[in-house]
Amino acid sequence: MSVMPKISLIDMDDLPEYELGDIRLENHFFVAWHFSRWLNSEMHLCATYEVQGIARALFDLAHMQSPTGTLPDDDVQLSRLLRLDIMRWRELRAMEFGPLRGWFRVRCGDRIRLAHRVVIEVLSDAMQRRDERERVAGEKAVAMRLKRLRDGLRGLGLNDRALADNVLIERMDEWLLEHVSGQRRVPAYERVLAFAKQQGWFGRPSNY
Template identity: 40%
Template sequence: MPDGATGRAGGGPEPLFIARKQNPVGSLPGNDGMLAKLLRVDLAAWQDLQARCVSPLHGWSIYTVNGKQVLGHSVVIEVALDALTKRVAREASNDERAVKMRQVRLREAMIDIGCEVSLTNDEILVERLDTWLMENHIGQRRMPKFERSLSRALGQAVAQSWMDAAQVRGRNC
């Protein structure tokens, strides 16, 4: 049987790698059988490792989360939460970039169908049109289908008083 200190047979970093993917983040199951299975170690070998002076779970404590006992390590939890926070921030940033790029393409499409540049410079109008299109246009934003959806969005903009009806006449939006 490999030595637990070498990073094999349940020792080393394996518990850390498993903990970062658990729910709650940074935790491990409080059950030896489940832990052994997650670590792909025979239960007897896992219990032998746990019986050592410095076990693979040295520094881990028992927590109760939603009525269920789990193991947690303060440093592992801190690192996992930090990584989760960064991932959420990165996803939000990506979402913001996607919205900005979608709105740039919307402005280009508005010009392509004959809207005046002054309308495409109206941030609030473009945001409202983009939101309406996200909720009502199905599929990719490709002409000519998108042109029909954009025309409907512009009609909605007039109906909701987001813009003046005179701006839409004659396809000058």
């Protein structure tokens, strides 16, 4: 006996907007898997192992979709993503504890997609971790750039008093960012040093 899909009309205005927006994460290859939460979930306790395996595959597949974290609301596409016969997929989807349990429709621009609260939560955590890594990496990059600037200026004879002036060094770094492209070499340090002296950034000549 074949299982026919349920057909219903959906008003997109009644659907929530996907809260993560048009997100596309680059180099997104790892997500946290809270096994204790999964082992105590209704899906694990009530669904067949076949359904559980497919449900887990859908969680992973959603991270490779666009927007990240969503699935197509289409049986043909879902069955192909899962490499399942379309009729078998529809049988599984019709179960009370089917593989799409917990997924809900959302608006993604002019499309209707499927989202899941747990996937959104995991993605939000991944985004926060990414932002923190970028912040730390940015701070390290700035620190290394300022160190190279100090080393370069020291090589040109700038005294320790001037090199210890954070405001001065950061001001010179900003000038270099604006006026020098590519790798900074001795001529770049000579230019910024001459400009700083010309503009009176050091105050009295004895300060440098």
